[in-house]
Amino acid sequence: MPTPHFLTGAELDAAALARLLDRADALKRAPLSSRAFEGRTVALIFERPSTRTRLAFEAGVFELGGHPAVLRADDLQLTRGESVRDTALVLSRHMATVGLRTGSEAALAELAAHATVPVVNMLSPLHHPCQALADLMTLREAYGELAGLHLAYIGDSTNVTRSLAVLAGVAGMRLSVASPPGYSLADQAGWKPDQQAWHGGQAPWHGPGAADRLTLCTDPHDAVAGAHAVYTDVWVSMGDEAHASERRSALAGYRIDDAMLDAAAPGAFALHCLPAHPGEEITAEVLYGSRQRIWDQAENRRHAQKALLELMLEEMPGA
Ligand code: CP
Numbered sequence: 001m002p003t004p005h006f007l008t009g010a011e012l013d014a015a016a017l018a019r020l021l022d023r024a025d026a027l028k029r030a031p032l033s034s035r036a037f038e039g040r041t042v043a044l045i046f047e048r049p050s051t052r053t054r055l056a057f058e059a060g061v062f063e064l065g066g067h068p069a070v071l072r073a074d075d076l077q078l079t080r081g082e083s084v085r086d087t088a089l090v091l092s093r094h095m096a097t098v099g100l101r102t103g104s105e106a107a108l109a110e111l112a113a114h115a116t117v118p119v120v121n122m123l124s125p126l127h128h129p130c131q132a133l134a135d136l137m138t139l140r141e142a143y144g145e146l147a148g149l150h151l152a153y154i155g156d157s158t159n160v161t162r163s164l165a166v167l168a169g170v171a172g173m174r175l176s177v178a179s180p181p182g183y184s185l186a187d188q189a190g191w192k193p194d195q196q197a198w199h200g201g202q203a204p205w206h207g208p209g210a211a212d213r214l215t216l217c218t219d220p221h222d223a224v225a226g227a228h229a230v231y232t233d234v235w236v237s238m239g240d241e242a243h244a245s246e247r248r249s250a251l252a253g254y255r256i257d258d259a260m261l262d263a264a265a266p267g268a269f270a271l272h273c274l275p276a277h278p279g280e281e282i283t284a285e286v287l288y289g290s291r292q293r294i295w296d297q298a299e300n301r302r303h304a305q306k307a308l309l310e311l312m313l314e315e316m317p318g319a
C-alpha cells in the first residue's frame with residue numbers, strides 16, 4: 001500500500017470521509033482521549049503565514065500526545081539550495097508526519113513523491129483540504145447529514161473553493177459557486193473535478209445526478225437560492241497581492257450580508273475560512289452576528305485535523 005498523503009481531499013472516499021468526521025466529533029467531545037502520537041513528532045513547515053492552521057495543528061498534535069515541530073521554510077537548508085527530495089528523505093527518518101504550507105504545487109508534489117511518511121497539504125495555491133474537512137464537520141454539526149445539503153459559495157474561486165468542491169462532491173452535497181467572470185473555478189489551472197480517490201471510491205463529481213450537484217455561475221442570487229449555508233473567502237489570497245485593487249473592483253457585488261442570507265433557505269448561516277476582511281467579502285453584522293457558524297468552524301479545524309492525523313497514521317503500510 002502506498003504512503004497515504006492528503007494533498008487535495010480527493011484521497012478520501014465517502015466512507016473514509018464519514019469515518020474521519022465521526023472521529024472528529026468524538027475528539028471534540030473528548031479532546032484528550034487519544035494518545036495516538038505519543039513519542040512521535042510532526043513537522044509543520046510554513047512558507048506562508050498562518051494563524052488557524054498552525055494553532056490547530058500545534059495544539060492538536062500536543063493533545064494527541066505528540067510533539068509539533070513548527071518550522072518556517074527558511075529555517076531549513078532548503079533556502080540554501082538543499083533539494084526538496086533530500087529534505088523529504090531526511091524528514092521521513094525523524095518525523096511521523098509532515099505538513100507543508102507552500103506557494104508551490106510542484107514543491108508539495110515533490111515532497112509527497114519522496115516522503116515515506118504521510119504528507120499533509122496545509123494550504124497551497126490550488127488546494128486547502130484541511131479547511132474543507134472543518135467546513136464539512138461544521139455543516140454536519142448543524143444539519144446532521146451532508147448528503148443532499150446545498151452549500152452556496154460566493155466570491156473569488158480560491159484554493160478553499162476548490163477543496164470544498166472536491167470534498168462536498170465526495171460527501172454527496174450540492175455546491176453552487178457564484179464568481180465574477182475570470183474568477184471561476186473553471187478559470188483555475190488544471191481544474192478537473194474528477195480526481196481519483198485514494199480509497200478507490202467513485203470520483204466526486206461523476207455518477208447519477210453529479211452534473212446537477214456542482215453549479216458554476218456568476219449571479220450570487222442564483223447560487224444562494226435554497227442554500228443551507230453561504231460560504232466566502234478573502235478577495236485577495238496570499239500571492240494575489242499585486243492585483244488587489246482590480247480584484248476588489250471585480251468582486252464588489254459578492255459580499256455576504258443579511259440580504260444575501262435572506263435569499264437563502266430559512267435558517268441558512270454564513271461560513272468563512274478566515275482571515276476575514278469585514279466590509280469586503282462579508283459584513284461585520286454577519287461575521288459577529290447570530291447568522292454564522294464561523295467561529296465554530298475555526299475551532300473545528302483542530303478536531304478535524306486530529307482525526308486526519310490519526311487516520312493517516314492508521315493507513316501507513318505496516319501500521
Ligand atoms: N483558514 C486558514 O487556513 O487560516 P490560516 O491562514 O490563519 O491558517
Ligand code: NVA
Pocket residue numbers: 158159160233234236237238273274275
Ligand atoms: N484563499 C486564502 C485562504 C486563506 C486561509 C489564501 O490562500 O490566502
